[in-house]
Amino acid sequence: MRKIPLKLKQLQILEQRSTLGETEEKEKEKLSRGYAGELEFDKILDAYVSGLDVYHLKDFRFKNDDARDLTKVVSGSSEVQIDNVLAAGDRIYTFEVKNFAFDLIYGSKNWHFTGGSEYKDLSMQVNRQRSSLNFLIRDGGFNYEVISHLVFVNPQQTIYNMPNLKNLIVPSNMGRRLAKICVSNRYDQSSVVDYLDSRRLVKSMYDLPANVSFEALRCGVFCYRCDSTAELERVNPYKYCCSSCTKEFTVLEVILVLIDELKTLNESWEVSPARISAFSGGAVSSSTIRRYKRDGRILL
Ligand SMILES: [Zn+2]
Structure with missing residues (x-):
């Protein structure tokens, strides 16, 4: 499973519990x-990989220890994040996915918007990922040549002046390219994949607490399934319901959502029955939360 980015989850919560700026x-x-x-x-x-002997690592983050990497010095960041790493056909591939709503003009150095102004150098981002991953793999004593791809998934988008480069994937060539790439490994590739997993960063340096104090948050219970800013309605003593998407919640589910929201916004916040109850705007009493805790149904 691919996890929702922390920052996005925080903003979804803040949309319900505060007013987002532009x-x-x-x-x-x-x-x-x-x-x-x-x-x-x-x-x-x-x-494409269904039933095949391949490995797909999603959202692979690692620390770039390559002292020779000049881009690291320039950007000041030593963390590399790759959307997809695929070990297939005894090769290592990466796929950087872009879901842009705007058209772009390809350039070997710089990409441009159709209006003429310059967009960032997308090839450089992919090259940096490739060289960092190459270094990481060599560092582990393995010998693979990483093959990197830039993937544009939005069928509504046009890339003008697009050369027929192997590492550029758009909806019209995606099928053919992926069919070639996605073949079973002939040899056991578990050791390089285990090695990569062992180098995975559990916590990213970009995962920061939301810039908000507990006191500034709107209290109440909200739906996590949809973006509705309306509070959940209490159907009976045991059940809540979202008037927007009609999803029903038990009291236990409501408590678990409240705990998850608090931890998502700021993992250093104390999460006590009294605080959860206050966060719920009094919808769930602290004695109810304590009971669930005693019964071992929630961990605090
Ligand atoms: Zn809902």
């Missing part, structure tokens, strides 16, 4: 578009 709205839109694109590509890739 910048945050834009960021939420951008992150949810990117995440939707990654899920879309997962679905496509899953279909």
Whole structure:
């Protein structure tokens, strides 16, 4: 399973529990578009690798220890994040997924918007991922040549001037390219995959607490299934319901959502029955939460 980016989850919660500024709205839109694109590509890739002996690592993050990497010095960041690493056909592939709503003009150095202004250098991002992953793999004593791809998943988007490069995938060539790439490994590739997994960063340096205090949050119980900013309605003493998507919640589910929201916004916050109850706007009493805790149904 691919996990929803922490920042996106925080913004979804903050949309219900505060008022998002214009910048945050834009960021939420951008992150949810990117995440939707990654899920879309997962679905496509899953279909191609189904039944095959391959390994698919999603959202692979690692620390770049390559002292020779000059881009690291320039950008100041030592963390590399790769949307997809695929070990197939005894090769290692990466796929960087872009779900852009706007058209672009390809350039070997710089990409441009159709209006003429310059967009960032997408090839450089992919090259950096490739060289960092190459280094990581060599560092583990393995010998593979990483083959990197830039994938544009949005069928509504056009890339103008697109050369026929093997590492550029768009909806019109995706089927043919993936059919070639997705073949079973002939040899056991578990050791390189285990090694990569062992180098995986559990916590990203970009996963930061939301910039908000507990006191500034709107209290109440909300639906996590949809973006509705309306509070859940209490149907009976044991059940809540979202008036927007009609999803029903038991009291236990409501408590678990509240705990998850608190931990998502700021993992250093104390999560006590009294705080959860206050966060619920009094919808769930602290004695109820304590009872669930005693019964071992929630862990605090
Ligand atoms: Zn809902």
